[in-house]
Amino acid sequence: MKLPEAKRGFVLLPRRWVVERSFAWATRFRRLVKDYERYASTLADLHLVAFVCIMLRQAAQLATGS
Numbered sequence: 001m002k003l004p005e006a007k008r009g010f011v012l013l014p015r016r017w018v019v020e021r022s023f024a025w026a027t028r029f030r031r032l033v034k035d036y037e038r039y040a041s042t043l044a045d046l047h048l049v050a051f052v053c054i055m056l057r058q059a060a061q062l063a064t065g066s
Helices: 016-026 040-064
Strands: none
Touching: 016 040
16 A cells, blocks of 8 residues: 655755755845845845855856965
């Protein structure tokens, strides 16, 4: 007798670690640690700014070769 799909147990989601790592990077920005913003659009824009800063920092490291 086979168990239903929902009762099979733990199933690893592929590449979930990428999302978790990105959230960890975002928490380096103090304003994103807690939900201080009144509007969701403001919070989304702050996330955009944070990830642009992260990507620029990584691009600068790649450009200098270190």
